[in-house]
Amino acid sequence: MGNAKTPGSTAVLVLEDGRIFRGRAYGAVGETLGEAVFSTGMTGYQETLTDPSYHRQVVVMTAPHIGNTGVNDEDPESGRIWVAGYVVRDPARVPSSWRSVRTLDEELVAQGVVGICGVDTRALTRHLRERGAMRVGIFSGEALADEASLLARVRTAPQMVGADLAAEVATAEPYTVPAIGAKRFTVAAVDLGIKGMTPRRMAERGIEVHVLPATATVEDVYAVDPDGVFFSNGPGDPAAADRPVSVMRSVLERSTPLFGICFGNQVLGRALGFGTYKLKYGHRGINQPVQDRLTGRVEVTAHNHGFAVDAPVGAPSDTPYGRAEVSHVCLNDGVVEGLRLLDRPAFSVQYHPEAAAGPHDAAYLFDRFVSLMEGQRA
C-alpha cells in the first residue's frame, strides 16, 4: 500500500534474479511485491486491473501507452483492482473518453496500487520471456533503499507455485445474478475469482446464476437445485485447489452439466486425473489463436493463465468419468486450451469466452453450456 504521490519521483523495479529497472513512481508510492507477468492487450486495462485472477501479480503492459481512455465505472470486472503492482512505459497525460470519470493514475492512487512508469517495458518483457515469470518488487518514496536490501525484500515474497488464493478473492456470501428476460435455467457458479462479465454472459442466455463462495460444498451447490454447475477463473496454482477438485468430482459423478473457465479448466483437468504445470511466462492478452479441434475453427481469444493442464492432444484418454479429450489447443505453443468429456455433459476452456476485454469469437461456448442443459432436460 502506498501514500500520497510525489509526481515524477524515482521508482525502482527489482526482479528476483537481480535485474533492475529504474523509472518514475506511477499510482501509489511505496512498496509492492508479487510475480512479474506481462500482458499484451492493447486495450482493456481496466478489465485487466480488476480481474481477480491477477491477485499477487505485478502486471507489465507491453502496449506502450496506457490510461488513454481514463477510468470509467462500467468496465471493472470486480469491485476493486487486484493486481499487486502495475508497470507502464508511457502513461497518458490527458485521458480522453466520454465515459472517463477520472485518470488511471488517480484510480491507482485511490486504491493504493503501487506502480512504476518510464521503464523499458520491451526489455523487461524480453527478460521475462527468456528467464520466465519471477518474483518482483516495485519500490518508491520511503521504500527506496540500497539494491541489496531491495533484492532481499523481493526474495521474501511468496512464490506463485503452491499458492491457494481463490478464497482470498472470492465472494464471502452467495449472491444471485438474475436471468435477463425469461428464466430458463439455474446455474450454481463456484466463485474462484469470477469476473463480472461471466455471470452476465449466462444471464443474457436466460440463466439465473447463483454465485457461491470458493469454499462451497457439494451440498451448497445442490441446494440451489442447479441445471448446470460452473467453475470460474481465479488466481493461484491449480495444484493447490483440492477443495474445488473434490466438489467437481461429485458434480461429474452425478452427470450434472458442467462448464469451467480458466482456473475451472485446470480444476477439471485435475478432477479427471491429469496434472497441471506452470508455464514459463504464461499467456496474457486478447489476441491468442486457439483451435477448436472439434470443428477445426480458429478463434482469436482472450487469455490470462500462468498454469496449464498436462493432457495428451489426440486420442481420448480414459478417466474415472469416461473418455475425455483435449478440445482446444493454442496455436502459438500447443498448450491445452480446453477439455471435453465424451460420456458426460462436461467441458471447459483455459481462455476467456466472456472476453472482457477481447474478441467475442468464443461466445458460442456459453451456448454449448446451454445446449448441455437443454440436453439433460430432453
Ligand SMILES: NC(=O)CC[C@H](N)C(=O)O
Ligand atoms: N485466469 C485464471 O483463471 C488463471 C488460472 C491460474 N491462476 C493460472 O494462472 O493459470
